[in-house]
Amino acid sequence: MTKKKTGVLLINLGTPDSPKTGxxxxxxxxxxxxxRVIDINAVGRTLLVNGVIVPFRAPKSAKIYKELWDLWGGESPLLTYGIKLRDRLREFYKGxxxxxxxxxxxxxxSLDEVLGKMEKVGYERIVILPLFPQxxxxxxxxxxEKAMNIIRKWWVIPELKIINHFYDNPGYIKAFxxxxxxxxxxxYDHVLFSYHGLPERQIEKVHPNLKCSDCTCPKQFNPGQESCYRNQCYQTTRLIAQGLGLDSSQYTVAFQSRLGSTPWLTPYSDQVVEELAKAGKKKVLxxxxxxIADCLETSIEIGDEYQEIFEENGGEKVQLVESLNDSELWIETVKSLVDNQLK
Structure with a gap:
């Protein structure tokens, strides 16, 4: 039996080409x-993003990206580790x-460029793995959606396998x-699990008949809401905490990187850091x-900005646990995720 000609597509969020303002x-x-990022009406989004957010935020963000680049040897760690992961998997699958x-x-x-290259190869099967655990x-x-919009225009559409989460995958949990x-x-006096935040309205679109304020996912995993980001974040936390031997009194789940004035998932990480310091905690992990790779939100937001907040309020050290990056167990986990789709 001949093997299907297979392509694997790893996707991460993105990074500027350089820390220059342009x-x-x-x-x-x-x-x-x-x-899908700013889910308001198209006219309002265009005016808000292009008229307000980008003009004011780009120069400030450029300075922060410059800090990140300098910290990681003049490169974007998100891109660096994405390429390393790709190359290691190529070694595994060689032949x-x-x-x-x-x-x-x-x-x-870009997805346009990479999928354009993949179309020319003529794969019989493509496994798509967005590198977002939750x-x-x-x-x-x-x-x-972006990948599908490109592939749907191909004359020959291959068999597609999509891995849309791995928040509870044993290898991913073990790697962390x-x-x-x-x-x-x-x-350490306390452990903080900080996840990227989302507007509550986006979470409630997953379960429109249930408000986040009424949901019990902080206390238990809700099987009926398996596609809920918040539900998955709390379950990831419980599994990592279990692996580390932590009980619920030793850690807090919080959400970072909020934008705008609408309600986002709470508690907010920066406020939790401040409260921990004011409560007399000196060291937080x-x-x-x-x-799955270090980036602006980990190295700078947690590593620098939260450290500053913590010190200002009486704390001493917020120690960031580095992301999975190119750890051997993480690379093996990704291979296992792909292999499961090829069986």
């Missing part, structure tokens, strides 16, 4: 004009008739547990398990 402006323009590609939802390497319409949903074990948790 490149950051172009990145933010593409990112924030996505209707098996399986090709691996990596693309960004926004900017480069499903959200603004991340996984957007990446899959191993990262956490590099630190002596007994030396912080996980950011929504990100």
């Amino acid at each position: 490149d950051v402006r172009r990145y933010l323009t593409e990112f924030l004009n996505d209707p 098996d008739g399986i090709d691996v590609e990596f693309a960004m939802r926004y900017k480069n390497p 499903y959200a319409s603004s991340s996984t949903g957007s990446a899959v 547990v191993e990262k956490g074990r590099q630190y002596n948790i007994d030396e 912080a996980f950011s398990a929504a990100f």
Whole structure:
């Protein structure tokens, strides 16, 4: 029996081409004009993004991206580790008739460019893996939608396999547990699990008859809401905490990176950090398990900005647990996720 000619497409969110203001402006323009990211009417989104957010935010964001680039040797870690992951998987599959590609939802390497290359190869089967552990319409949903909009125009559409989450995958959980074990948790007063935030309205679109304020997912996993980002974040946390031997009194789940004045998922990470310091906590260990590679939200927002907030309010150290990046267990986990789709 002949093997199907197979392509694997890894997708991450995106990064500016450089920390220069012009490149950051172009990145933010593409990112924030996505209707799955800012889900308001098209006219309002265009005016808000292009007339208010991007002009004012791009110069400030460029300075922060410059800090990130400098911290990581003049490169974007999100791009660096995406390429490393792609190359390691290529080594694993060498000789098996399986090709691996990596693309960004926004900017480069673009999905248009990478999928254009894949179309010419003529794969019989493509496995699409958005590198977001927890499903959200603004991340996984957007990446899959963009890929499908490109592929649907092909004359020959191959068999498609889509992995839309892996929040509870044992390898993914174990990889973060191993990262956490590099630190002596007994030396820390508290553990923070900080996930990227989302507007509550986006969560409630998943379960329109249930408000976030009435949901019990902070206390237990709700099987009927398996596609709910918040539900998945809390379950990821419980599994990592279990692997580290933590009880619920030793950690807090919070959400970072909010934008605008509408209600976002609470509690807010920056406020939790401030409250922990005011409560007399001196050392906090912080996980950011929504990100499989370090980026602005981990290295700068948690590593620098939250450290500053913590110190200003009497704390001493917010220790960021680095993301999975190119750890061997993480790379093996990705291969296992793909292999499960090829059986």
